[in-house]
Amino acid sequence: MKLECEQPYCNYIEVLQRDAEKTIYRMNCGDGDGIMVCYPVFDGVEIYYNDFQAFRCSEPGNRPGSNFLEINHCRKGRYECCFGKNHFAYLSEGDLAITG
Structure with missing residues (x-):
C-alpha cells in the first residue's frame, strides 16, 4: 500500500506491514533503498529505526x-x-x- 501524501517523492514509500506493534516502510531512493520501522511508544512518542543502503534519499516533508x-x-x-x-x-x- 502506498503512503498517502502530497509530495511527489511519497510515491517511493511503501507500507510493508502495519499492526499494533509497529509500521514498516520501504523507501525507494533510486540508487538503493531504506527500511524504516516505526514503534509507537505512547501518544505523541514514536521510535524509528532506519536502515538505508543508498547514496541519496529524500525524506518526507511532514x-x-x-x-x-x-x-x-x-x-x-x-x-x-x-x-x-x-x-x-x-x-x-x-x-x-x-x-x-
Missing part, C-alpha cells in the same frame, strides 16, 4: 512542529540531513546527535 526531540545515531557509513535553509547535520560512524 516533519513535526516545534515541540519535538530527535535523536540520531550513525552506526555505519555517513548520515547527512538538511534542517532548513542553512542548517545541516553530518554524522560519521559512531556519532550521536540530539536536535529539537
Whole structure:
C-alpha cells in the first residue's frame, strides 16, 4: 500500500506491514533503498529505526512542529540531513546527535 501524501517523492514509500506493534516502510531512493520501522511508544512518542543502503534519499516533508526531540545515531557509513535553509547535520560512524 502506498503512503498517502502530497509530495511527489511519497510515491517511493511503501507500507510493508502495519499492526499494533509497529509500521514498516520501504523507501525507494533510486540508487538503493531504506527500511524504516516505526514503534509507537505512547501518544505523541514514536521510535524509528532506519536502515538505508543508498547514496541519496529524500525524506518526507511532514516533519513535526516545534515541540519535538530527535535523536540520531550513525552506526555505519555517513548520515547527512538538511534542517532548513542553512542548517545541516553530518554524522560519521559512531556519532550521536540530539536536535529539537
